Amino acid sequence: MEMDASVLAPLVALFLASFFLVLRKHRSSPPDDRRHQQLPPGSFGLPVIGQTLSFLSALRGNTGEAWLRQWAAVYGPVSRFSFFGVRTALIVGPSANKFLFSSAGLTAKTTTAMNRMVGRRNIRELTGNNHRHVRAMFVQFLKLDVVRGYVGAIDDEVRHHLSANWHGHATIAVMPSMKTLTFDIMCTVIFGLDRGAHAAMRRDLSMEFQQLVRGVWSIPVNLPFTTFRKCLAASQRGRHTVAKIIDEKRRKLERGESSSSNDLMTHMLAEGMADDDIIDNIMFMILAAHDTTATLLTFLIRHLDSNKDAYAKVIAEQEEVARSKARGEALSWDDLGKMRYTWAAAMETLRMVPPIFGNFKRVVEDVEFNGHLIPKGWQVMTAMNLTQWDPAIFPDPGRFDPTRFESPLPPYSFVAFGGGGRVCPGNEFARVEALVAMHYIITGFRWKLADGCDGSFSRYPLPSPAQGLLIDIEPKDTTTSP
Numbered sequence: 001m002e003m004d005a006s007v008l009a010p011l012v013a014l015f016l017a018s019f020f021l022v023l024r025k026h027r028s029s030p031p032d033d034r035r036h037q038q039l040p041p042g043s044f045g046l047p048v049i050g051q052t053l054s055f056l057s058a059l060r061g062n063t064g065e066a067w068l069r070q071w072a073a074v075y076g077p078v079s080r081f082s083f084f085g086v087r088t089a090l091i092v093g094p095s096a097n098k099f100l101f102s103s104a105g106l107t108a109k110t111t112t113a114m115n116r117m118v119g120r121r122n123i124r125e126l127t128g129n130n131h132r133h134v135r136a137m138f139v140q141f142l143k144l145d146v147v148r149g150y151v152g153a154i155d156d157e158v159r160h161h162l163s164a165n166w167h168g169h170a171t172i173a174v175m176p177s178m179k180t181l182t183f184d185i186m187c188t189v190i191f192g193l194d195r196g197a198h199a200a201m202r203r204d205l206s207m208e209f210q211q212l213v214r215g216v217w218s219i220p221v222n223l224p225f226t227t228f229r230k231c232l233a234a235s236q237r238g239r240h241t242v243a244k245i246i247d248e249k250r251r252k253l254e255r256g257e258s259s260s261s262n263d264l265m266t267h268m269l270a271e272g273m274a275d276d277d278i279i280d281n282i283m284f285m286i287l288a289a290h291d292t293t294a295t296l297l298t299f300l301i302r303h304l305d306s307n308k309d310a311y312a313k314v315i316a317e318q319e320e321v322a323r324s325k326a327r328g329e330a331l332s333w334d335d336l337g338k339m340r341y342t343w344a345a346a347m348e349t350l351r352m353v354p355p356i357f358g359n360f361k362r363v364v365e366d367v368e369f370n371g372h373l374i375p376k377g378w379q380v381m382t383a384m385n386l387t388q389w390d391p392a393i394f395p396d397p398g399r400f401d402p403t404r405f406e407s408p409l410p411p412y413s414f415v416a417f418g419g420g421g422r423v424c425p426g427n428e429f430a431r432v433e434a435l436v437a438m439h440y441i442i443t444g445f446r447w448k449l450a451d452g453c454d455g456s457f458s459r460y461p462l463p464s465p466a467q468g469l470l471i472d473i474e475p476k477d478t479t480t481s482p
């Protein structure tokens with residue numbers, strides 16, 4: 001297994017420090033035999049390290065799903081392992097997804113590293129009324145009726161992006177381009193930071209988040225050469241920029257130049273939320289919103305390149321919409337309703353390459369699943385691909401087939417956006433972004449993978465294509481120019 005030095009040294013220190021603590025704890029609390037027998041089968045491996053390194057290495061090599069499948073094949077649909085020092089129950093199948101989304105004994109969580117970078121008061125860590133209160137603020141800006149109103153602004157950002165970054169170029173690295181695009185859309189539409197006056201703030205934030213996202217699944221050891229330390233520093237700079245934006249918004253609110261409905265940050269201020277809480281939640285939102293949709297767009301472009309039938313159908317659908325518009329006229333909400341096949345292709349992409357690999361929940365009280373006890377203090381994990389690549393649910397799962405989404409799917413089988421009370425509140429926003437962007441990419445350009453780009457990818461934690469997915473492009477006409 002490959003392991004870089006920045007991982008190994010802090011890990012050894014962490015291992016030695018924790019080894020004795022774990023030993024002492026185990027000696028002072030002998031397991032209750034009956035409870036012990038009810039625990040899921042499996043192994044926690046070495047103290048603290050557990051299976052962390054082997055699983056992380058599999059993820060980097062894009063064999064994380066195979067790793068989990070193999071584990072489940074050996075130990076069954078409910079098993080135990082240890083990840084980042086946390087005792088983990090791995091559960092598999094649609095009923096496992098249902099349990100994860102609905103059990104009262106489980107609550108959402110982020111990784112320790114992400115918590116330290118984003119801040120502990122982020123929506124993902126909140127429970128009960130605190131969660132409901134903050135979620136309602138997010139939903140205020142992400143619900144269907146409101147998202148309808150964003151189509152024009154998203155259209156403008158997409159056209160501006162393609163005009164500035166695609167026209168005049170022969171080769172594009174898709175992933176970085178889509179990250180910039182989705183970041184800019186979020187800044188304009190949700191944070192009210194326009195392209196002109198806030199250009200520098202947008203650039204600073206975007207740079208810090210490119211670094212920060214690399215640390216989400218890092219080992220949280222703050223030593224000079226660790227990934228975690230670099231990401232922590234980026235998060236401090238990011239927080240500083242968000243704090244400056246909040247100050248600016250507060251002044252406008254106090255002068256009566258804005259109101260609670262202007263944008264998410266102003267709304268949070270008007271609701272009396274403390275600055276640190278706003279920063280934690282905005283940091284989380286930036287992470288949750290832009291790389292996920294950028295991943296969807298990147299892999300949709302990749303899949304269409306290698307599935308010519310689907311590509312032709314998407315072109316036909318988009319060109320029909322384009323023919324119904326005057327030259328330069330922006331897309332409308334009704335136009336998006338005509339893009340059914342394109343959205344099915346996007347969902348098929350989310351099925352095959354879900355941006356979020358797994359869903360983790362903290363066990364807040366003992367729970368039971370399939371006759372196994374999962375004690376308080378553990379975490380429960382499922383991975384999207386365990387159902388989304390199950391041939392019993394999606395026959396021939398390696399085949400890209402958007403028509404799978406033309407009829408209803410078995411419940412809890414397609415879970416790229418999660419489910420239950422925590423289901424992604426940004427799913428409609430992501431749909432609008434993806435459809436508008438694909439419209440202008442499809443009607444504006446032809447593309448094919450560049451020579452030497454094989455479309456392979458690794459995952460850490462989001463899927464990341466080799467070379468950012470290089471494509472050769474050729475403009476079709478000038479409809480994407482502003």
Ligand code: HEM
Nearest residue numbers: 124288289292293296356416417418419422423424426430
């Ligand atoms: C293709 C794009 C996206 C995917 C695949 C995705 C996926 C997810 C998943 C799997 C969860 C966890 C759900 C659960 O625990 O059951 C989540 C949560 C969340 N997502 Fe998304 N997401 C996407 C885009 C967005 C966008 C565009 C936004 C905001 C504009 C957003 C905001 C959030 C927030 C705030 C949460 C936390 C919800 C809570 O804990 O109550 N996401 N997302």
